[in-house]
Each structure stands twice: as structure tokens, then as C-alpha cells.
Amino acid sequence: MASASAAAQLAALVALIKQLFATSFIGFAIATTLTGITVLQTYLYYRNYPKDHWGLKSTVALLFVLDILCTIFVAHSLYTYFVLNFESSPTIDLIIPWSFSSEKFLVTLITFVAQLFYTRTIWKISGNAIITGSVCILAVIAFALGIATTVHLYQTPLATSISSRSFQILSGMVQGFAAFNDVLITVCLCTWLYQRKVGAGGWDAGHTFGTDKVIDTLILYAVSRGVLTAITQFLFLTLNLSLPHATYWMPFQQMVGKLYVNSVLATLNVRSTFSTxxxxxxxxxxxxxxxxxxxxxxxxxxxxxxxxxxxxxxxxxxxxxxxxxxxxxxxxxxxxxxxxxxxxxxxxxxxxx
Known part of the structure; x- marks a missing residue:
């Protein structure tokens, strides 16, 4: 009986380690791929739009630096777990590396900056103070709760604290507010674009350029951007709450910040695609x-x-x-x-x- 119990415990431990390795590898592979896309989009932006406002250029630079730092911190945390702590005491693996907590804060900051970018866009195209204020407030709430989760990880740097009920609720609120704000931003952009399409017509500048087709493309892009980030946040939230002792949420946590960065860069770079x-x-x-x-x-x-x-x-x-x-x-x-x-x-x- 004792040997059977020991074998069952060993099998459960091996399964847990395999799950951790698999989710970490998949998440890091996708995240580094998105980082490569970020590098390309950043290069294209500064090459194609050298006359943009300095505020936009600074925002792009900030998001680029934060994205690179996220990749570095994830690599450091995985190297610490899988290399430096190899054959060490099991209690050491329970300690969360500082780089993991820092990466979580950077993801929160990226989300905040990206949503403020879209808040400014909504204000410029609609001038509606209520809607703009609502989007801004949701972004601030998600950012504040994200800072609270980071402080919690720094104060209690143990893997068991991630699966605690209080942390699960706090982290779930962060992803919930961020996902809801993404949906609200998408609805606002699509509504405004559709209203413009109702009265849009062609115009002649040597060759006819149909605004209907452009607006259809912009609506499709806005929906795709909002759905992608919202679904990622929702899956992160669902897996984190429903399976608190598993690590299936890790790939979504690693790539959600990079999706926000690429969505902002794509919004700026898409201007060069509407050419006649x-x-x-x-x-x-x-x-x-x-x-x-x-x-x-x-x-x-x-x-x-x-x-x-x-x-x-x-x-x-x-x-x-x-x-x-x-x-x-x-x-x-x-x-x-x-x-x-x-x-x-x-x-x-x-x-x-």
C-alpha cells in the first residue's frame, strides 16, 4: 500500500512538472513571436511616419521598451525555475522570482497605456465626454487593481499565494475590467464608423476612392482587435479562476500585453494600407x-x-x-x-x- 501511494504521488508530481514545462514553453514561444512582430511594426512606424506628433512617437517607444522588458523578465523567471533551481530543495521552487512579479506589473502598465490610447482616439472622433470618461475610468480601475496584485506578489512571493482565494478574486477583477473595457472601446469605434458610413460617398481626385470600402475595413479591423484582446483576457480569467492549481493560464498571461502593443502599432501603421x-x-x-x-x-x-x-x-x-x-x-x-x-x-x- 505504501509503495502504491508513493507511486501515485510521484506520478502526480511528474504530471504537474510536465504541465508547467508545457504551458511555459508554449506561452514563451508565442510571446517571443509576438515580440518579433512588435519589432517589425515599430520599425515600419518610425520609417513611414517620421512627421507624427512627438506624443505618438513617445507612446510607441514606451510600448516597445515595455514589450522587450516583458520578454526579458519572462526569460529570467523561466531560467530561474528550470535551470538555477534544478535539483534544489522543493521549497525553493515555491518562491516566485522577482522577474515574474515585475513582468505582471509591466503587462498591467501596457494594458493601461494601450487603453488610454484608444480613449484619446474615442475622444477625438466623437467628443462624447460620458463615453470617453467611462472608458478612462475602467482603464484606471484595472490599472489600480493590477498594481494591488503586484504588491501582493512582492509581499507574499510564494507560488501558493497565486492560488489563494483573495488573490484569485483580485486578479479576476483586473482581467474582467480590462476585457469589459476592450468590448466597450470596440463598440464605440464601430458605432462611430458605422454612423459615418451611412452618409459616406465616393469622391473624385483623379480616380474615384470609395469611402464605404475603407470604413468597412476599419470596422472589421476594430472588431478583430477588440475581440482578440477581450477573448485573451477572458480565457486568462476563466482558466485562472476555474483551475487555480494548474498553469493553463500562463500562455495567455504572457501574450496579452504583446497583443495590446501590436494592436496600437497596427492602428498607427494601418494608415499606409489605404492607398489608391x-x-x-x-x-x-x-x-x-x-x-x-x-x-x-x-x-x-x-x-x-x-x-x-x-x-x-x-x-x-x-x-x-x-x-x-x-x-x-x-x-x-x-x-x-x-x-x-x-x-x-x-x-x-x-x-x-
Missing amino acids: VENKQATMVFADVPGMTSTGTGLDSGTGGESHTASAPSDKRSKPLVFATMSAGTVDFASSQSRGSGENSEKETRDNP
Whole structure:
């Protein structure tokens, strides 16, 4: 009987170690792949948008540095567990490395910065103080609770503290608020884009550029971004609460911060994909085009040429989607107003070439 009991305990221990190795390896492999994508997107951003506002450039630099630090800290914690503590006392493996706690704080900070970025975007395109304030408050709550979980890990650096009931509730609230905020951000962006699509029409700048197709693409992108981060947070929350003594949550914890970083970078880099023939590039006004304000007051070509201006909307809550074509030092504008006005402008262009 004693030998059977010892064999059962050994089998359970081996299964636990295999689970820890598997989840750590899978999570780290996915996380480092996403870090590589972050490096590429950061390079493309600074190469393609050298004239962006210094605040945007600083945000990208901050997110890039935090992403790299997350990868370094995860690598350090795994090296500590699997190499430095090899053949050591089992009690040593119960101690959480400082790098693990630090990485958790960095993920919380990345989530906060990314959601503030989208909060600013919502404010620029809608001007709705209630919705913007709600998104900002949810981001602050999730950030504050994330700091509390990090302090708890520093004060009680034991693996058993992660599975404690109090920590599970606190950590679950962090992921819950973050996931809910992602859904709210996605709904706000899609609602605004759909409202703009209702009155969007084509315009002529040498070649017709249909705003309907662009807005459809932006809606699809906004949904994909929000669903991906929200599902990751939800799976992290579900596995962490339902299986507190397992490590199935680890891959999602390692990659959620990197998904936020890449979503922000993709939002900035997507501007270069809406191009027409003759290297004309369409740009969204809420993507911080240099020299253009959120009300679409105009953009200087930077070559001493004319600056064409689209009329600003009288209702601050409903700002138009403005596209600019930039080719050979000339700048043209078209505002996504009603289809009737778009047709009239096309007719005037044909009558007065």
C-alpha cells in the first residue's frame, strides 16, 4: 500500500512538472513571436511616419521598451525555475522570482497605456465626454487593481499565494475590467464608423476612392482587435479562476500585453494600407496626420503649395471622416458627408475640370 501511494504521488508530481514545462514553453514561444512582430511594426512606424506628433512617437517607444522588458523578465523567471533551481530543495521552487512579479506589473502598465490610447482616439472622433470618461475610468480601475496584485506578489512571493482565494478574486477583477473595457472601446469605434458610413460617398481626385470600402475595413479591423484582446483576457480569467492549481493560464498571461502593443502599432501603421493608384494615400483624421486637426481643418503639403481645407462640422459630437490624397506635393480633401453632397461634388468636378 505504501509503495502504491508513493507511486501515485510521484506520478502526480511528474504530471504537474510536465504541465508547467508545457504551458511555459508554449506561452514563451508565442510571446517571443509576438515580440518579433512588435519589432517589425515599430520599425515600419518610425520609417513611414517620421512627421507624427512627438506624443505618438513617445507612446510607441514606451510600448516597445515595455514589450522587450516583458520578454526579458519572462526569460529570467523561466531560467530561474528550470535551470538555477534544478535539483534544489522543493521549497525553493515555491518562491516566485522577482522577474515574474515585475513582468505582471509591466503587462498591467501596457494594458493601461494601450487603453488610454484608444480613449484619446474615442475622444477625438466623437467628443462624447460620458463615453470617453467611462472608458478612462475602467482603464484606471484595472490599472489600480493590477498594481494591488503586484504588491501582493512582492509581499507574499510564494507560488501558493497565486492560488489563494483573495488573490484569485483580485486578479479576476483586473482581467474582467480590462476585457469589459476592450468590448466597450470596440463598440464605440464601430458605432462611430458605422454612423459615418451611412452618409459616406465616393469622391473624385483623379480616380474615384470609395469611402464605404475603407470604413468597412476599419470596422472589421476594430472588431478583430477588440475581440482578440477581450477573448485573451477572458480565457486568462476563466482558466485562472476555474483551475487555480494548474498553469493553463500562463500562455495567455504572457501574450496579452504583446497583443495590446501590436494592436496600437497596427492602428498607427494601418494608415499606409489605404492607398489608391499613383501612390495616393488615404489617411484617417483620427490617426494624427501631421498638420491636420481633429475637425478636418486642413493639411499643409509642406512644399509651399496650396492648402485645401474641408469645412469643419458645426456639431462637435459628429466629426466627419476626412481623407487626404498626397501626391507630388498636392493635397486634396474629401469629407464623408451625405451621399447627395458627394454626388453633387462629383458632378461639379465633371462640369468644371
